[in-house]
Amino acid sequence: MVEHALLPAVTRILQRVEAVSGLPVAVAQEPGLSTLATLKPANKERQAHLILCRQDDEACSYHVAFEAALLLRLVEVPQELRVNLTEKREAREQVVSQVEKLHKGKLPLARARELGLRFYNGLMVQLRSIGPGLCADRWLFEQAPELRGLQAAVLQEQVQQNVPSLNPDIDRLAPAAVVKASRGMNAAYAFQAAELVGLPPLAVPYQAAGFEALARELIATTREQATTADPDREMIDAWAEKLGIARWYTWQPAYPAEVC
Amino acid sequence: MGMQATSFTIEEMTFDGTLLPEDSRKPGSAAFHRAVTDYFQQAYGAMGGRVDVVFAHGRIEVNWSPATETATPTAEAMAAITPLLKQRRYGEARPLLEALLEAEPENRDALYNLGMLASDEGQLKEARELLRRAVAVDPSFANAQVALGVAALRDQDQAEARQALESAIELEPGNPYALRTLGSLLTAAGALAAGAERFRQALAVAPNDAVASLCLAQALLELDPGEHRDEADALLLRVIEQHPFGELGEQAKALRGQVAARDLRQASSNGLRQDAVTYCLDALRRFQAMDHAEFMAVISEVAAVGQSGLQINEPGTSRSLKTLPGRWSDLALACLIHVGMKRITPNEDSGLGIEAEYAEAVRLQAVGGTQQGPFG
Numbered sequence: 001m002v003e004h005a006l007l008p009a010v011t012r013i014l015q016r017v018e019a020v021s022g023l024p025v026a027v028a029q030e031p032g033l034s035t036l037a038t039l040k041p042a043n044k045e046r047q048a049h050l051i052l053c054r055q056d057d058e059a060c061s062y063h064v065a066f067e068a069a070l071l072l073r074l075v076e077v078p079q080e081l082r083v084n085l086t087e088k089r090e091a092r093e094q095v096v097s098q099v100e101k102l103h104k105g106k107l108p109l110a111r112a113r114e115l116g117l118r119f120y121n122g123l124m125v126q127l128r129s130i131g132p133g134l135c136a137d138r139w140l141f142e143q144a145p146e147l148r149g150l151q152a153a154v155l156q157e158q159v160q161q162n163v164p165s166l167n168p169d170i171d172r173l174a175p176a177a178v179v180k181a182s183r184g185m186n187a188a189y190a191f192q193a194a195e196l197v198g199l200p201p202l203a204v205p206y207q208a209a210g211f212e213a214l215a216r217e218l219i220a221t222t223r224e225q226a227t228t229a230d231p232d233r234e235m236i237d238a239w240a241e242k243l244g245i246a247r248w249y250t251w252q253p254a255y256p257a258e259v260c
Numbered sequence: 261m262g263m264q265a266t267s268f269t270i271e272e273m274t275f276d277g278t279l280l281p282e283d284s285r286k287p288g289s290a291a292f293h294r295a296v297t298d299y300f301q302q303a304y305g306a307m308g309g310r311v312d313v314v315f316a317h318g319r320i321e322v323n324w325s326p327a328t329e330t331a332t333p334t335a336e337a338m339a340a341i342t343p344l345l346k347q348r349r350y351g352e353a354r355p356l357l358e359a360l361l362e363a364e365p366e367n368r369d370a371l372y373n374l375g376m377l378a379s380d381e382g383q384l385k386e387a388r389e390l391l392r393r394a395v396a397v398d399p400s401f402a403n404a405q406v407a408l409g410v411a412a413l414r415d416q417d418q419a420e421a422r423q424a425l426e427s428a429i430e431l432e433p434g435n436p437y438a439l440r441t442l443g444s445l446l447t448a449a450g451a452l453a454a455g456a457e458r459f460r461q462a463l464a465v466a467p468n469d470a471v472a473s474l475c476l477a478q479a480l481l482e483l484d485p486g487e488h489r490d491e492a493d494a495l496l497l498r499v500i501e502q503h504p505f506g507e508l509g510e511q512a513k514a515l516r517g518q519v520a521a522r523d524l525r526q527a528s529s530n531g532l533r534q535d536a537v538t539y540c541l542d543a544l545r546r547f548q549a550m551d552h553a554e555f556m557a558v559i560s561e562v563a564a565v566g567q568s569g570l571q572i573n574e575p576g577t578s579r580s581l582k583t584l585p586g587r588w589s590d591l592a593l594a595c596l597i598h599v600g601m602k603r604i605t606p607n608e609d610s611g612l613g614i615e616a617e618y619a620e621a622v623r624l625q626a627v628g629g630t631q632q633g634p635f636g
Contacts, residue, residue, distance in 0.1 A: 096560075108601075108604070108605045108608055109604045109605060110559070110563060110600075110601055110604055110605070113556075113560055113563070114563060117560065117564065156263065156264060157264075160264055160266060163266060163268045164268070166268055166269070166270050167268070167269050167270075168269065168270065168271045168274075168319060199263050199307075200303075200306075201263060201303055201304050201306070201307055201324070202263065204300070204303045204304065205266070205268045205270070205322070207276065207279070207303075208270060208275055208276060208279070208296075208299070208300070208303075208320075208322075209270045209274055209275070209276065210274060210275070210276035212276070
């Protein structure tokens with residue numbers, strides 16, 4: 001368990017998730033985590049949701065709150081309708097093949113393939129997480145004002161970490177469609193962060209690079225009223241359309257019939 | 261809250277022209293450069309601080325840094341020079357630093373930065389002279405001591421290097437760069453245990469320092485490969501995870517290859533591990549019977565599994581693959597990867613330490629060897 005005490009606002013959110021899902025939520029520190037925090041929803045083997053944090057510090061409270069907000073969105077979808085975003089082999093292979101061409105003669109084929117898989121998988125992770133993440137950030141801004149100081153620091157840090165993705169050298173390393181979609185999502189993140197934090201210059205790099213219109217369209221999608229029982233899936237599909245990657249993935253039931 | 265300093269680069273061609281006056285939208289033109297500079301000055305204007313916009317090779321480099329309360333002319337000059345140093349634009353930074361030093365010969369930051377620059381450019385005599393002056397001006401300047409140690413080490417002067425690095429550590433016992441560099445000096449001089457101890461201290465302060473991890477692994481393997489094998493292997497795996505495509509990752513993979521080769525040789529009496537020969541032979545046959553698409557599907561899946569590390573000397577390991585039936589030990593998977601890589605790039609070694617077994621399998625296949633495959 002984390003030793004740094006979670007702020008009362010975070011405990012409140014965790015209790016809400018437990019009430020909606022009917023299952024406990026455990027929070028633990030895992031120093032080896034590759035991301036700042038991650039969420040492991042309950043499954044057949046583990047009848048508790050698990051939120052893992054890489055560091056046990058003050059910012060950990062915000063990361064836990066953020067993962068809990070995402071979890072709340074997840075458990076509000078009826079279990080039989082829950083789905084996982086899954087790779088589409090043809091799309092994956094197309095990205096890999098483009099990367100192999102870009103690096104022909106410069107990287108061994110196996111290495112280029114590995115790089116291509118990373119680009120494809122990374123883009124799918126972004127697609128799955130950034131849209132719902134924007135909703136979670138906004139929800140926390142409204143529901144837990146006492147976390148706003150931490151939120152501002154975390155959002156600003158994240159925007160700063162994303163900015164190097166605009167570097168023109170990236171265009172020579174990765175397929176254009178991957179780069180454009182990824183930058184578009186980062187731009188949406190930056191424009192919303194700029195608004196929540198009250199620092200418009202945070203979005204300046206993306207405005208200068210011509211991503212403002214796309215970013216605002218993506219943000220608008222996250223504010224639309226959902227028409228189905230799974231708002232995240234609906235939003236991700238809409239983002240994928242706008243980003244030109246609609247046929248790059250499929251949805252698979254999270255709980256196959258025999259498990260339910 | 262305040263905004264952190266930021267810097268980024270975009271191409272002139274990708275700048276959103278609609279943000280500029282109509283007569284200033286032609287990339288590369290003086291009007292475009294003026295208008296882009298005005299745009300950024302205005303965009304960051306409300307934040308105060310300083311905006312630098314540089315146009316070079318069709319790119320726009322933007323640096324914004326917040327205002328400092330006590331910005332002296334010297335501090336402002338250093339603020340302008342620092343981004344150039346970070347981008348290793350030494351040709352532009354050097355004359356500015358030299359001018360600053362002419363005006364203030366005892367400016368320790370100018371001495372330090374010009375010394376570092378000269379050291380990076382290979383001007384080692386000049387670097388050492390400047391860094392000695394920096395240390396003389398401020399004997400408590402640990403970073404200058406470290407830089408002097410590095411420059412002296414590059415100039416083959418181990419005595420001055422050691423003295424400077426030890427001084428730096430005395431000033432800052434937790435300076436990871438000083439600890440790591442002293443570790444390198446000691447191991448190069450043959451003091452492997454002492455060097456390893458410095459690398460450990462460096463890693464205690466900076467656990468993600470991949471260079472220190474790699475150096476410690478190297479030192480441990482030289483010290484006693486039998487005793488330190490597992491610790492070294494764990495360090496190398498961490499380096500590969502941190503730098504999968506960089507030079508450090510390549511060095512770590514090469515070292516792991518040596519470890520694996522040693523493990524394999526030790527496990528066999530005749531110098532070849534027969535189970536690995538059998539697995540390689542089986543992989544050769546399987547791949548021969550596949551078309552290119554099937555082969556690529558298998559090799560990409562196996563390579564992905566191998567990314568997380570294979571324990572080739574653990575007989576208990578058993579995994580399943582989507583693209584091939586049966587259960588697979590990590591050694592069998594390593595053989596699949598090695599044979600697959602050989603098929604794609606025949607002149608490269610996978611670094612898994614199976615090259616000799618692979619060669620034997622190829623020989624057996626050529627003479628019509630009849631060894632049974634693992635599932636045959």
